[in-house]
Amino acid sequence: MPKKFYIETYGCQMNVADSEVVASVLSDAGYLPAGTIGEADLILVNTCSIRENAEQRIWGRLDLFRSEKKKRPQVIVGVLGCMAERLKEKLLESDKMVDMVVGPDAYRDLPMLVESAVSGHAAVNVLLSREETYADISPVRLESNGVSAFISIMRGCNNMCSYCVVPYVRGAERSRDPETIVREAREVFEKGFREVTLLGQNVNSYSWNGAGQENEPPSAAIMSGTARPDSGQHRSDLINEKVLLPDMSLLTGKQETINFASLLEMVASIDPRLRVRYSTSHPKDLSDDVLEVMAKHSNICxxxxxxxxxxxxxxxxxxxxxxxxxxxxxxxxxxxxxxxxxxxxxxxxxxxxxxxxxxxxxxxxxxx
Missing domain, CATH: 3.30.750.200 (Transcription Regulator spoIIAA)
Known part of the structure; x- marks a missing residue:
């Protein structure tokens, strides 16, 4: 009998999109979605660390999952996403009976991690990637209204705002192959969806040069994990000016670079009946080119x-x-x-x- 998974999602639209990637990975591994916690063999919570209120709600939900695990000890409980990345030790050492801790760049490994947890071994992967965008994974639209769909166009962030934990829990900025983005948008349109939202921590710094992503990674201190939000080191000191201002030039060598304005036009051109939105913009990177593309296409909101x-x-x-x-x-x-x-x-x-x-x-x- 196929095993079932149940997933709760907290936080931003990126987390919703990530949960759809998780659902796809588990579906490919033979899992079916469960309607309730009581039906699930695998209970997952996709977490947010941006707002304290979201973290407090998640700790409360883990109390409920612990009660379920006491009734059914074979149930596997996993914490995914930003909170997993930030509080992995605390989650594993708590009495919440968490079996798996999985960061946002490790969702491909979920089937293997579940098997490890079932066998009683540690199931932890919070490594951040320089390349992972899940571009080849077709998301399973969870609780979809059949009208609107989220499409992730990039992951991570290079903007080291002094108050923000995102670069530490989601890693360096990297852009997704535009062909896969356009293909996903076309597929959801053909399935009857009529609105897509292009997602990124800073969509305006999207950049792809044909051979790969153009976004520069943050400093070695960020990638190695030697600098943490609670280290006392000011985040603005951890990254140089070059990284903070992504290269938005239109040409890189002989390769034509696809920037966000170009990508937005590619998606809007799929069909005039497809409404296009995007989120979120950073004021320092919002270009006139993007605004002109929006003015040109009536289907861009x-x-x-x-x-x-x-x-x-x-x-x-x-x-x-x-x-x-x-x-x-x-x-x-x-x-x-x-x-x-x-x-x-x-x-x-x-x-x-x-x-x-x-x-x-x-x-x-x-x-x-």
């Missing part, structure tokens, strides 16, 4: 999520955001000029470390 984080240039510098208040407002002006009526949403951090009343008022004035 006229909405840009552009996190400002603060309206104060001094706070932005402490955040290591690599742009100023003036730069951000310049990008807003470009959006309004090229895409009149485009919806703009943002993220703001209030009360960032050392923020003064005057700096906070600068953020309020930007919002107005």
């Amino acid at each position: 006229k909405h840009i999520h552009l996190p400002v984080q603060s309206g104060s240039s001094s706070v932005l510098k402490r955040m290591n955001r690599k742009y100023t208040r003036e730069w951000y407002l310049g990008r807003i002006d470009a959006i309004n000029r090229i895409l009149p009526g485009c919806a703009i949403s943002t993220d703001i951090i209030a009360g960032f470390c050392g923020e003064t009343e005057e700096e906070h008022r600068e953020t309020l004035s930007l919002m107005r």
Whole structure:
């Protein structure tokens, strides 16, 4: 009788897309999805470490999984994703009865890790990869509405914002082969989906040169794991200026580079009935080329999520955001000029470390 898996997902859209990759890997290994925890032989929770509230909810869910495991000791419980990467030792040493700890770049190994856990051995893989994009895996659309689909176009992040753990738990930025992205978008359209969202930590730095990805990895300290978020070392000191500003040139040697504007146009050209969205943009990398492609294609949704984080240039510098208040407002002006009526949403951090009343008022004035 085929074994069944149950997966819960917390956090961002990238985690939803990752859970669909996990479902595909397990389906290929002969597993079937379970409707409830009680039906499952394998219980997985795909985790988020960006917000403390998400981590607290996950610890609470692990209490429930522990109760299920007490009733059925043969059940395997696994923690996946960012929290697994960040808290692997704590998860294994806790009394939550976690059998597997699997980082976001190790999902191909899940069947082998499950077998290891079943046999009573350690089942841990939190190694971060310089190449993994899961480009060849066709996601299983979990709890799909049959209309909208997420498509991951890249993984990791090279922007070492001083408040963010993403580069540590998702590794270096790497872009996915554009042919596989377009093929996946075409396949979901042919299956009846009418909207795709292109996902990345910073989609505007997507870059593929025909022979491979162009995104540069962060410093050796990041890749080796010798620098951690709790090490006391300021993240802005861990990476040089060259890495923070990805090469967005159109030509690399004799190979033509596919940047995000080119990729966006390729996906939008599949069929005018396919609505295209993307998330998330970084203000320092949002180019006029992207805006012009959006203006050209009516099926690209006229909405840009552009996190400002603060309206104060001094706070932005402490955040290591690599742009100023003036730069951000310049990008807003470009959006309004090229895409009149485009919806703009943002993220703001209030009360960032050392923020003064005057700096906070600068953020309020930007919002107005």
